[in-house]
Structures are given as C-alpha cells and as structure tokens.
Amino acid sequence: MDFNKISFRVRYGETDQMGVVYHGNYAQYLEMGRVEWLRQFGISYKAMEESGIILPVIYLQFDFKKSALYDDLLTVVTTLKKKPTVKIEFDYVIYNESKEILVKANTVLAFINKETKKPMRCPTYILDKLDF
Numbered sequence: 001m002d003f004n005k006i007s008f009r010v011r012y013g014e015t016d017q018m019g020v021v022y023h024g025n026y027a028q029y030l031e032m033g034r035v036e037w038l039r040q041f042g043i044s045y046k047a048m049e050e051s052g053i054i055l056p057v058i059y060l061q062f063d064f065k066k067s068a069l070y071d072d073l074l075t076v077v078t079t080l081k082k083k084p085t086v087k088i089e090f091d092y093v094i095y096n097e098s099k100e101i102l103v104k105a106n107t108v109l110a111f112i113n114k115e116t117k118k119p120m121r122c123p124t125y126i127l128d129k130l131d132f
Helices: 025-039 045-050 124-129
Strands: 003-009 057-064 073-080 087-095 101-110
Touching: 003 025, 025 057, 025 073, 025 087, 025 101
Parallel strands: none
Antiparallel strands: 003 073, 057 101, 073 087, 087 101
16 A cells, blocks of 8 residues: 555644644654655654664655645545655645645655664665565
8 A cells, every 4th residue: 555544634733713723743654654655664753763774855846725624524544655765755735624635745754774874775674674
C-alpha cells in the first residue's frame, strides 16, 4: 500500500477567532499523516531516532484551496511519491467531511545520521518493508 488515510476533528485551539484553522497547523497534520503512513509498515519515528536516524523536513509546499473550520472532520491522505533514496517524498490531500479538497501539499525529508548530521541513504530495512 503506497497511501494511508487518517481522520480527526479540528480542535478549538487549532483555530483563530473566526473558527478557521491557523495555517501553521497544517504542517502538524502532514506529520500525523507521515507518521501513520510509516507505522502501517511497522516503521516508527521513535525507533528510527533511537537507532540514530533523523528525518528533518527539507521542503514543504502547500496549495490551500478552502479553509478547514473548528469541529470539521478532516481526512489526510498521505502518498509516497517515489522510492526513497537519501530523501523520502510524500504528497498529501486533506479533505473535509463533504469530500471537498481543502489542501494539497508535498514534503521532502532527508535521512540524516543523528550522530554525524550527514545525509545517508534510506536504510535497507525500510526499503525491505516498503517492498522496493
């Protein structure tokens, strides 16, 4: 499976005084999607970090179509764009309950050795779990 869906309700604290989701919260929504995408393959961020791998975001792009509002049920669809190398790239679409597209987004993360802070190739154990 190269995609994953998660759903959640917008919390009051994620909105401004007009009840609209603050734009900065969308980066967290993408992270939630990525973490669950990896988890479906038995890969956890925590375990990666404990083994000396960090995955900083090096590119982040949003295309905002429509606002999400307080108490909306959102669905984040996360898709792996291509086989990971020293980078891993995801596309995202965030929908509301009416299946309207609210946001399209893209992130690129780099595999970094936690100790040396140098880029590294995607570990074989991850590629094996992703069936590449």
